[in-house]
Amino acid sequence: MSNFSRRDFLKTGGLAGLLAGTTLAGCSVAGNGSSGNWRGGAKNVIFMVSDGMSIGTLSMADQLKRIQYGTASTWMSLYEENRVKRAMMDTASANSIVTDSAAGGSAWGCGVRVPNGMLNMGANGEVYTPILTHFRNAGKKTGLVTTTRLTHATPASFIVNMERRGNENGIAIQMLERGADVLMGGGDRFFDGEKREDGRDLFSEFASNGYHVARNKQEMNGASSDQPLLGVFTQEHLPYDVDHRNNPDLAANVPTLAEMTDKALQQLDNRNGFILQVEGGRVDHAAHGNCVSGLLYDQIAFDDAVAVALRFAEDNPDTLLIITTDHGNANPGLNGTGSGYLETQNMFxxxxxxxxxxxxxxxxxxxxxxxxxxxxxxxxxxxxxxxxxxxxxxxxxxxxxxxxxxxxxxxxxxxxxxxxxxxxxxxFVSGAHTSDHVELAAMGPGSEAINGLVHNNSLFNLVLDAAGVVAG
Ligand SMILES: [Zn+2]
Known part of the structure; x- marks a missing residue:
């Protein structure tokens, strides 16, 4: 366990004792940004999540990219060139050795392990202030970008408090009320008044709160950085990369994760800095479905977004870049095949x-x-x-x-x-999340503390400390 910081008293050794840190996060979720409540070395934080990424997914995407496109994955070249700090991270939740994405994201989002299915809330109704609120209160910009529905568990885990992750209608309303400078993903059925059960037209409500609302790639590109941006590009999740590339209509109208990341960074870059979460959310879905093409090409598309974030971090060295996953899923692997395993590559x-x-x-x-x-x-x-x-x-x-x-x-x-x-x-070994420890890589101010074995909920304090953002 790394010795992160003076405030890192949330260390937990098992499923018990997880409530030790509940006094830290406090309960206030309201409040508008005041100015400059930060003094850390990391002006900006980019938090990249390939959801449900087992180590086999990371390995195979790199191997496929090398064979098919002739270049290493960005993530693996950061290892190859020894440019990042690296650790294993455990992934348990408050009530299970195997986490779901709501509890996995909440561990980062509020510093406390919560039960599966819950977003920044404890089993007894405790409400933990999410990380985007802390950053906003410190005068920083905030953003969430995903390939899933925008209201899905991982983006929600940085901004909402919700008892059930399935309450995506409620999550969309909290996103509206709390506000973020960039919100992009799929899932328009939770924003469109004709599709929501309560009939509220959240697109209009976001627009009257000053947002540029984008429904396709062209409208996203047309956004100016003096306005917050809401981009919702599909009714459900965004398409898998392999389907996106092979459908001209989708390719023309729906942005890739790399394109959304690039746009988000342009929107968020400002004097006081920002936090941006970027999720490759459908790596997880493909693993659940044992779909190998969905899995590996979405991991490569995530890696393209990592490359965009890396370029920003190179140009802005006061950026903490974190690259990780919330849990393993289905533990896929490339199995040696043929005499002497020599058929493996041809089959792959x-x-x-x-x-x-x-x-x-x-x-x-x-x-x-x-x-x-x-x-x-x-x-x-x-x-x-x-x-x-x-x-x-x-x-x-x-x-x-x-x-x-x-x-x-x-x-x-x-x-x-x-x-x-x-x-x-x-x-694949199953269609379910697994208990595997996962990869955690980081560069920039604050990354020095990452090594050995890191508990997932410790990242919350590490990020706040690195950015000098005071919780409370
Ligand atoms: Zn999952």
Whole structure:
């Protein structure tokens, strides 16, 4: 455990004793920004999260990028060039050794481990001030950028207090009330008055609070930095990168994570500094679904956003850049294949031919599809000729008749993942989050304290200390 700071008294050794730090965060969530309540070395903080990223995901994305595009991933080149401090981070929540994204994000967002499913609130209704409020009160700008719905757990964990992460209608309202200088992602059904159950048109309410509201990439690019920016680009989550690239309409209208990150940094850069969270949120979704193309190309798209953040940090050395994940998920890996493992790379490279994620492909087949139709759809999108046997297994999974020894591997997604593993050599252990310790990398002021094993909730104090932002 690193010796972070004088105020780092939230160290917790296990699932017990987690409430030790509850007095720190206080309960006030209101209040507008006053000026200059900061004095740390880190004027700016960029907090990058690849959600649900097991170590295999990080490794394979780097390997795929090297083979397919001829360059290392930015994240791994930071290791290769020894430019970052690095630690393992544990990921437990208050009530489980395996966290969900709400509790995982809240550990960073308020410095306290909370129960799974809750956002910056304790089991007995304790309310912990979220990190963006502290930064705003210190006169800094704040921003959240994600590929999920904007109201999803990880962005929400930096700005809201909510008993249930599923209350995304309520999360959108708290985002409006608390305000941030940049908010970008998907999920317009929680902002559009025609789609919200209470009929409130949050787009108009944001606009009357002075926001530039962007509904596509062009409108995002048209925003000027003297106005706060709300960008909501899709009804649900943003598309997986592999689907985004292969759909001209999406490619033209929906920004990539790197483009959103670039725009957010332009909006936020100011004399007093800022905090920005950037989430590659669908890495997690692809892991849940055992979808290898969704997983690795979204991790590469996240890495492109890391490159944008890194360029900013190079130009602005008073920036603390943190790159991490909230938990492992499904622990995918590239399995040695063939005599002497020599077939592995050829099989792995088949991924470069994939043109769709399972989210696009699987809805085109169903329990009544013919075996030949199933084979044709997969060949059309993934350039892989699955066997009659494999297609039969997939159909039987869709009919809920397939049984694997590990019951979680009997679902359609898991069977599709297993079939793709026969052809790409990438397999998953489940469709669930795991307890694995995860990678934590950082550079810039405050990063010196990162080494060894870090508890996830300790990052809250580390960030506040680095930026000299006083909680309270
Ligand atoms: Zn998840």
């Amino acid at each position: 490279m088949r991924l470069s031919e994939f043109t769709a994620s399972n989210a696009v492909l699987l809805p085109k087949i169903n329990r009544d599809s013919s075996i030949s139709a199933i084979r044709e759809v997969i060949e059309a999108h993934n350039k892989i000729a699955i066997s009659v046997d494999e297609a039969t297994m997939l159909r039987s999974a869709m009919r809920r008749e397939f049984r694997s020894a590990y019951s979680r591997q009997s679902s359609t997604g898991a069977v599709m993942g297993g079939i793709m593993a026969n052809h790409t050599a990438v397999s």
